Amino acid sequence: MVRWHVWIKEHEFLGKKGTSQDGFRDLLRASPTPKAVTGRNLSSEDLSKSSLQGRYEISRYAPVCLWEEDFSEVKQAFDDLRNRGIRDFRRHFEKHPEEILSFAGKVKINDVNEYTLELYQAKTKEDLLKGLEIVFSKQSYEVFKEELIALADGKTRFMSEAVNRTLNGEQIHILLSLAVPPGYKESLSRVIVCITDISAKQRKARELERIGEKYRKIFQNAIDAMFVADTETGIIMEANESAGKLLGMSTIQMVGMHFTEFHPKEEREAYRSIFEKHASRGRSLSDNLLVCQRNGRKIPVLFSSSIISLDGRNYIVGMFRRVLSPDHAQRHARAGKSLVTERKVSSHAKERLSGREREVLTLIAGGMSNRQMAEILCISEKTVETHRTRVMNKLNLHKTADLVRYAIASGFVS
Incomplete structure (x- = not known):
């Protein structure tokens, strides 16, 4: 009869010869x-x-x-x-x-x-x-x-x-x-x-593997450029395909680089200071930055990041979303027959949005669901919905399509 033995040292029952028949x-x-x-x-x-x-x-x-x-x-x-x-x-x-x-x-x-x-x-x-x-x-x-x-x-x-x-x-x-x-x-x-x-242990291992694969797919297929950097060294540990398209290089080339190499030379020290301040405080960050392609071309981006802890080490997960120039934004607004003007959105509405609300607006315009936004921003879906509602109220817009048109017209996304 075919058998399959698995042998474990923790249970060694070594007997000796004797007269017992049992x-x-x-x-x-x-x-x-x-x-x-x-x-x-x-x-x-x-x-x-x-x-x-x-x-x-x-x-x-x-x-x-x-x-x-x-x-x-x-x-x-x-x-x-x-x-x-x-x-x-x-x-x-x-x-x-x-x-x-x-x-x-x-x-x-x-x-x-x-x-x-x-x-x-x-x-x-x-x-x-x-x-x-x-x-x-x-x-x-x-x-x-x-x-x-x-x-x-x-x-x-x-x-x-x-x-x-x-x-x-x-x-x-x-x-x-x-x-x-x-x-x-x-x-x-x-x-x-x-x-x-060990069935329970195997089920748990498979579930962890499934969850890990799920988040890796979200990371790799995100429409925004995403990076993972070590907070102590500033070295890039992971980068997705969108990051490669943004900076004009492969993900293999980016891994191992220092994050300051993605920014203009004359501003690298300033960005290093921002990074170190962010890493020491351990809080989410959102700001407008410049990144530099390999050919030297500077690209304005909306940057948002969070701190995560894995295996006793802290990492920064950063997201770069390309921001259109004003000329491009105007052309997209006219092509889409933006409802922004019809709604008479206040000219100061954009300034009234908080950093987190801008992030949510940018992700909405990128086609992200509430669940996807929650996973990327490391917040709950309920909190995402709260930010969405606040954005709509501040902009006097009531449909997702209107938010997308506004984001394009305002230069948040292409």
Whole structure:
């Protein structure tokens, strides 16, 4: 039967040869003997019986799966191959993969504990043994091959992760550890396998990976230029494709550069001071800045940033949005037949907008949803909606389309 063992050092149950016929009694024979029980002195015979019974119960009802298996026929098959001149077992099994199934059929499962039955949703040991074809899938071949190679090479430990199924078909992620007890290395007639259920851990890892991928896609596909810089060094750690288009270079070229290299030479010290002040205060920042392309062309941008902390280090996440020149803004306003004039927006409305409200207006004009804006600005969706409402009230505009036209006419976006 195809098996997939994963082996964990934290659970090493190494027994010794003895007269007990119960594998789990023998398995725990090496446990320390208590010096006293219930506060009274006991005879050596009483201590022996008490200790043996206690170790047996710990093994039988331990909250971890324990399997006792017999690999003696596997050992004999190893010897037969050696007699045929086989020394490289990895090469042999890769050349003859069909033998892996044959070797799996030589493994005998002598006993399992109660938790094993519970994990695999088996009522009895017999039910579990009959359903091993469900428990171990085709994926088990590769891991079982590695197990065989380890044992053939004389190793007494092996560790791996695997995916099994319960008898009801439920998928479980497991960590198994194999140990050959002292005195059984030559015969392999006793092998102890410990299985730990790590399904919850795997689900959490997958969820974190999914969330990470989600935010990476938002970052990489944002219409605005975005950067991540180390607050201590000022070195650019990440940059998206829009940043490359804005500055006229690839993202690979930008990573590793100092942030001041993106600004005009004559103003770099001023920008360095702004950066250091922002990093020390740890607050969000919004301002109008100039960035410089590789050909020396200066581009006005609306800059906004926030401080984030990852793995004990602080980073600045900055967003640059290109600002149109007044001539371009006027042409776009006429082409779009802007409703700004019809609404008689106050000439001072733009000045009345706060820095955060300008950021929100810019992102709205860029087609961002409330959720996307919340993720970029590191605020809640409710707060985004509050800023949106305030912008509309201050500008006397009541539709998103009107906000977009206003943003274009005012030079916020192209």
